[in-house]
Amino acid sequence: MGTGIRSRVGEALVLAVRSLGVEGDPPDLELGRAKEQEHGDYASPAGLKLARALRQPPGQIAERIATTISIPEGAATVEADRGYVNFRLTPGWLQRLVAEVASGARAGGVREHQPHGADAHRPRSRSRAR
Numbered sequence: 001m002g003t004g005i006r007s008r009v010g011e012a013l014v015l016a017v018r019s020l021g022v023e024g025d026p027p028d029l030e031l032g033r034a035k036e037q038e039h040g041d042y043a044s045p046a047g048l049k050l051a052r053a054l055r056q057p058p059g060q061i062a063e064r065i066a067t068t069i070s071i072p073e074g075a076a077t078v079e080a081d082r083g084y085v086n087f088r089l090t091p092g093w094l095q096r097l098v099a100e101v102a103s104g105a106r107a108g109g110v111r112e113h114q115p116h117g118a119d120a121h122r123p124r125s126r127s128r129a130r
Helices: 005-019 046-054 057-066 092-103
Strands: 042-044 077-083 083-091
Touching: 005 042, 005 057, 005 077, 005 083, 042 092, 046 057, 046 083, 057 083
Parallel strands: none
Antiparallel strands: 042 083, 077 083
């Protein structure tokens, strides 16, 4: 997986699922942006996805994941809600991210645009054959 926060949350989610006894590749846990703001920033129906394999109610599985999971750098808080595991990015982590980007310390930060030569933005003229 990549190095973005979604990837790191996804990796932590898979580790937490494995700690519940799921072996091999877990099913697609569908980690994505939460559809409702009150559910946080990211959400996964992990409890629903694992209910059959673990033979437990989805809500109970989501609760176990929420109490087991460890999000790197304290980047998010976790809560369970009816089979879903919801992740809310923490203000402290977001402030550190903004500071890193502003200082240029993070790859992909804002860079000054520099044209590729004097004619880089000059429109090309079209010649018509007659």
